[in-house]
Amino acid sequence: MTIYRQLCGKLGLRRLCCAGALGAGLAFAGADMDRLLAVAVQRYGASGTAAVSAWRDLLAQAGAQPEAIRLKRVNDFFNRRIHFSEDEAIWGKPDHWATPLETLGRGQGDCEDFAIAKYVTLKLLGVPAEKLRLTYVKARIGGPQSSVVQAHMVLSYYPEPEAEPLVLDNLVTELRPASRRPDLTTVFSFNAEGLWVSGATARPASGTLRLSKWQSVLARMREEGIE
Numbered sequence: 001m002t003i004y005r006q007l008c009g010k011l012g013l014r015r016l017c018c019a020g021a022l023g024a025g026l027a028f029a030g031a032d033m034d035r036l037l038a039v040a041v042q043r044y045g046a047s048g049t050a051a052v053s054a055w056r057d058l059l060a061q062a063g064a065q066p067e068a069i070r071l072k073r074v075n076d077f078f079n080r081r082i083h084f085s086e087d088e089a090i091w092g093k094p095d096h097w098a099t100p101l102e103t104l105g106r107g108q109g110d111c112e113d114f115a116i117a118k119y120v121t122l123k124l125l126g127v128p129a130e131k132l133r134l135t136y137v138k139a140r141i142g143g144p145q146s147s148v149v150q151a152h153m154v155l156s157y158y159p160e161p162e163a164e165p166l167v168l169d170n171l172v173t174e175l176r177p178a179s180r181r182p183d184l185t186t187v188f189s190f191n192a193e194g195l196w197v198s199g200a201t202a203r204p205a206s207g208t209l210r211l212s213k214w215q216s217v218l219a220r221m222r223e224e225g226i227e
Helices: 003-011 033-062 067-081 087-091 100-106 111-124 212-224
Strands: 132-140 149-157 166-168 184-190 195-197
Touching (some): 033 067, 067 111, 100 212, 111 149
Antiparallel strands (some): 132 149, 149 166, 184 195
16 A cells, blocks of 8 residues: 555545645634643543643743744644644554644644644634645655655644745654755645645635544534634
């Protein structure tokens, strides 16, 4: 099975083509932190509550800072606080896309969980959706010359529509432009505006696309207090 097909399977993608709008619900108006804290107490006890409180403090402190500082603070926050682990070990299932609350509550996550948590947090801090893309890549583990390749997700930040993106990653924790990450090969990316397929014209897809795992994350976030 190709890396591309493996990625589609992980996404729960029912149809992937150049026709696909991601639908409504990707723009977050804000977060009900009281509700999030109450859910954290119920599910995760003291450790979960402490993690969500730290996240609340980050949101309160970073909102007025320049965008470049917000990026670094959010990237560092999750890379330092969350321990990488596979979904099977965390959730007892082969693939689970976690909400930021779930990731913080468990204190663990895989690459999708890091990327989703950073994406949601930056949007809550006022970074426009069109500047952010959740990006699936083929990652060469051990460097660009390595023969070990695995599916991976990062968050890409575009300061301008045609600019080179910065990569927010849990493997290489320093913020770097994409040209300084030759170990990563983009497969496709998505955000509130649509979907981009590597090798195609860099424009949002149109038509119908169903990302079931992403829609599930959005629904659970709404239940937890993030709109």
